Amino acid sequence: MVVDSMRAKVDPMLLPLAMKFSRFSPDFISYLAIIFAALTGIFYFLSTPYFLLGAFISLVLSSLFDALDGRVARLRKISSKRGDLLDHVFDRYADIFIILGITFSIYGNVALGLAAIVGVMLTSYMGTQSQALGLKRNYSGILGRGDRLVFMLVAIILQIIITGSVYVSGLRLDVSTVLLIWFAIGGNITAVMRFLDSYRSLS
Template identity: 50%
Template sequence: MGKPFIRFNPNAISVISFIFALLSGVTIYIGGIYLIFAFISILLSATFDALDGFVARKTGKASKAGDFLDHTLDRLSDIAILAGFSFSAMGSIYIGFFAITGVLMTSYMGTQAQSVGLKRNYRGVLGRADRLLYMMIFIIVALLYPYSYTYYLTFNPFTTLLMWFAVAGYVTAISRFTSSYRELSGAKGS
């Protein structure tokens, strides 16, 4: 699938992925029938995000600078899409805050482990691929069942997704922290 993209610069592919993520956030925020475009945009963002690394490896253009750009744009993409959910008519900025910080901490714990000499930590229930899949599923649910139920909190597809990301994000971040900390504590010079 990635062969037609071999002639492209992997960093340009990363930027294209980010542009689709921004479009996703905007169309999620708008809501309604635009959620169809949000679904397609998330799918395209995820596809291009997978392609950038493939192209970089196949063309011998893999670099630390490209990896750094990719990780930075991935975090900005997470923020853009989750902000769309949070600020939408069906969202909640309060729950969204915890969802965004949970997701960012999940990613941070993974890369922080790598920065101190461990292998990149992918443990937990809320990796990037999982998040994108959950987002697409909940967009479909919102298109089919755009209703809310209020009992202290408003429950609908978007607030439910944000609550899941908040809880699972912090659980995953804590899991990554504890496993990395244990590994570092057992190492010499800790």
């Protein structure tokens, strides 16, 4: 929520970069975003320090291109519902690719990974469903997409530095599993918060 609330301040900062990329189609930039997201998942799955560094770099690039495609479309005055649909579908696949990479890495946990995916998907669904019902797109809650990005970037760096783990009630905990737990809990809490916010607005 903290990062998502800064969108208005970040947008003008991306304008010069969007102008440089304006010669490319927004759809092409969206494809770059999903490709780098898939690479992030693959690099995290491989999990050596060098691959984790690669995951960090590819995640930054994926997020950058994801932020640019819509801005380039608006800059070129070619924004469309089709482009918005493509962007949202790619965003969900990007989330899944990255979380699956973490889940099936040597640091991951399948049950926690599935719970994290449920939380992330429901968070996004509740945000867009609000708009589908005639309200504004809902960015409320404690764990928006921008927040997840920051947590993932920090987690990758910490995972490179902190390679050990501890066991709590038979569950192995390391940086990556803690990240999955937070995505599962924070994501589902955010989904509920968005549901309640939209529900109250409709009543």
